[in-house]
Amino acid sequence: MKRILAAMSGGVDSSVAAAILRDQGNDLTGVTMKLYDSGDSGQCNPYTCCSENDIRDAMAVCAVLGIPYSVCDFRVSFEKTVIEPFISQYLKGRTPNPCIECNRKLKFGALVNKADELHCTHIATGHYARVREDPETGRIILLRSLSPEKDQSYVLYGLTQETLKRVLFPLGEMTKDQVRQKAAEYGFSLASKHDSQDLCFVDRNGYREFIEKHTGRTLSPGNFIDEEGNILGRHRGIGAYTIGQRKGLNISSSAPLYVKEIRTDSGDIVLSSEDRLYSDSCMVSDFNWISGTAPGSPVSCTVKTRYTARETKASLFPEEPYLKVVFDEPQRAVTPGQSLVAYSGDEVLGGGIIESSS
Numbered sequence: 266m267k268r269i270l271a272a273m274s275g276g277v278d279s280s281v282a283a284a285i286l287r288d289q290g291n292d293l294t295g296v297t298m299k300l301y302d303s304g305d306s307g308q309c310n311p312y313t314c315c316s317e318n319d320i321r322d323a324m325a326v327c328a329v330l331g332i333p334y335s336v337c338d339f340r341v342s343f344e345k346t347v348i349e350p351f352i353s354q355y356l357k358g359r360t361p362n363p364c365i366e367c368n369r370k371l372k373f374g375a376l377v378n379k380a381d382e383l384h385c386t387h388i389a390t391g392h393y394a395r396v397r398e399d400p401e402t403g404r405i406i407l408l409r410s411l412s413p414e415k416d417q418s419y420v421l422y423g424l425t426q427e428t429l430k431r432v433l434f435p436l437g438e439m440t441k442d443q444v445r446q447k448a449a450e451y452g453f454s455l456a457s458k459h460d461s462q463d464l465c466f467v468d469r470n471g472y473r474e475f476i477e478k479h480t481g482r483t484l485s486p487g488n489f490i491d492e493e494g495n496i497l498g499r500h501r502g503i504g505a506y507t508i509g510q511r512k513g514l515n516i517s518s519s520a521p522l523y524v525k526e527i528r529t530d531s532g533d534i535v536l537s538s539e540d541r542l543y544s545d546s547c548m549v550s551d552f553n554w555i556s557g558t559a560p561g562s563p564v565s566c567t568v569k570t571r572y573t574a575r576e577t578k579a580s581l582f583p584e585e586p587y588l589k590v591v592f593d594e595p596q597r598a599v600t601p602g603q604s605l606v607a608y609s610g611d612e613v614l615g616g617g618i619i620e621s622s623s
Contacts, residue, residue, distance in 0.1 A: 268292045269433065270385040272376060273327065273334070275319025277455050278391030278436060280326040281447045285435040286389055287330050294383060295327040295334040298371060300343040301466045322455050329452065339375055346370045348466055352476050355504040356484075358527030359602030362420070362572065363464060369423035377428060387431045394418045395437035395611075396429055405429035407555050407613040412440045419572050422606045422616030426557045473505035487532030489516055492525070492541070500534050503527050509542055509598025523598075543595035544622035548587040549605050552617030559583055566607045566614055568592075570599050581607060581614075588617060596622075 271283040273295040287293050297320050320336055327334035347363045347370070354361040372390065380388050393410035394417055405426055410416040424432065436444060441460075448456035467475045477483055484502025491497055498516045500506065505513075510524040516536065523542055526535035547570070554560075564581040568590060578593040590605060599622035606616035 266290055266292060267387050267433075268385045269294070269387045269389050270376065270380040270383060271295050271332075272372060272388065272390045273297050273323035274391065274461070275316075275322035275326075275455070276391065276461060277448045277453070277458050278393075278444060278460075280323070280391070280453055280455060281444045281451070282389055282391040282433075282435040283326070283332070284330055284447070284451050284453075286433065287332060293330070293332045293389075294385065295323065295330075295332050296376075296379065297323045297334075297336045298376065299336050299338050299340060300347075300367070300371065301340060322458070326453055326455070337375075337379060339371055342371060342375060343367070348479070352479060352504075354602050355472060355476060358503045358529045360507040360600045361602045362604050365420050365423060365604055368420050373421075373424055373428050373432070377431065380431070387433050389433040389435065391436055392417045392421065392434050393436055393439075394421055394434050396432055396434060402556075404556055408437070409608070409611045409613070410436070411438045415441050418613045419569060419604070419606050419616075422555065422604065422613055423553050424555065425553070426555070429555070471505075473501065476504050485532060487534065489514065489536050490533050492535060492537055497522075497536060503529060503532065503534060506534055508600040539597075542598050544592070544599045545595050546589060546591045547596075547599045547605065547622040548620045549590055549617040550587055550620050552588040552615055554615040555613055556615075564607070564614070566609050568605055568607050570596055570605050570619065571603050576608070579607075587620060 269286055269291050271286065271293050273279050273283060275297065283293060283295060324334050347367050350366065351361050351363040376388055393412055393415040395408040395410060397406050397408065399406050407418060407421060407424060407429060409418045445456055473484060484504050486499055486501055489497040489500050506524050506527060508524055511521055514522060516522055520538060522536040523539055524534055525537040525541055566579060566581060567576045568579045569576050577596060580591045582589040599619060601619050601621060603619050604616050605619050607614040
């Protein structure tokens with residue numbers, strides 16, 4: 266029997282994960298991490314996990330399961346470790362993925378510390394991913410979910426061996442339909458609840474409005490230019506755009522134009538045709554090798570340059586202080602601030618932050 270701290274978001278996934286572990290005879294304690302003030306006021310996207318309703322749903326599930334439940338207030342940590350870096354990165358013309366930082370520093374950082382306080386040996390979440398021990402090396406391997414359409418291994422690349430030894434992902438071999446069916450069998454009223462989408466702290470008005478409201482200042486407008494430096498029009502501030510973007514440019518052109526480069530020094534945004542968006546390689550910083558050890562020679566693998574990107578073959582070349590990634594085929598809109606994650610089959614090798622592309 267394991268003593269487990271189960272993260273309860275108030276959604277169907279974490280609820281079923283907890284129920285499965287309880288049925289296996291484990292000693293569970295449920296906890297909801299309060300990260301951001303709720304969407305009940307209408308300020309938050311209703312399909313994100315940030316409302317008081319989610320806390321009530323999590324509490325109700327724990328009551329059905331007969332396990333203790335509490336809410337941990339991590340709002341200050343969330344502000345410092347997720348929201349402030351998110352804003353800072355956008356103002357530098359980069360496109361961060363705050364969910365990765367939230368997973369690394371809070372859901373699998375602060376949550377582990379909370380587990381220690383409660384003398385829990387393991388933590389459990391509703392992520393769609395798998396872990397297993399390599400019988401030859403004793404190291405823990407992070408694997409994709411068996412359900413490709415729900416796989417969340419991309420956002421977990423920052424986990425270390427120390428954390429992975431204590432993590433349980435009960436849904437790693439299930440489909441979403443199977444999870445919802447399980448929820449109905451348990452009698453959970455949230456069996457048909459919508460999945461969370463987008464960022465819990467960004468409302469319907471989008472990133473630009475959030476940044477302006479949170480910082481108390483209006484983004485500085487600048488020029489859209491072409492690759493020769495000709496002015497094409499005005500933009501609303503670099504924090505409102507990302508590499509590869511086409512919609513919302515409001516530029517008249519005989520052919521579609523896309524964001525190719527964001528220049529923070531001048532405030533200019535370079536637009537180009539789509540064929541100019543492709544890169545043969547990129548440089549990646551802070552690469553976390555999940556095995557705990559960087560290889561001494563180049564690695565052939567597959568990579569994803571965004572959560573929704575098509576997976577492609579590539580070679581990894583460890584170079585200090587960065588990792589150089591060379592794609593077998595040119596990749597579209599490789600974006601600074603986004604995460605590149607490497608795979609060997611179903612195994613997640615690791616990942617890091619894209620710094621530049623060429």
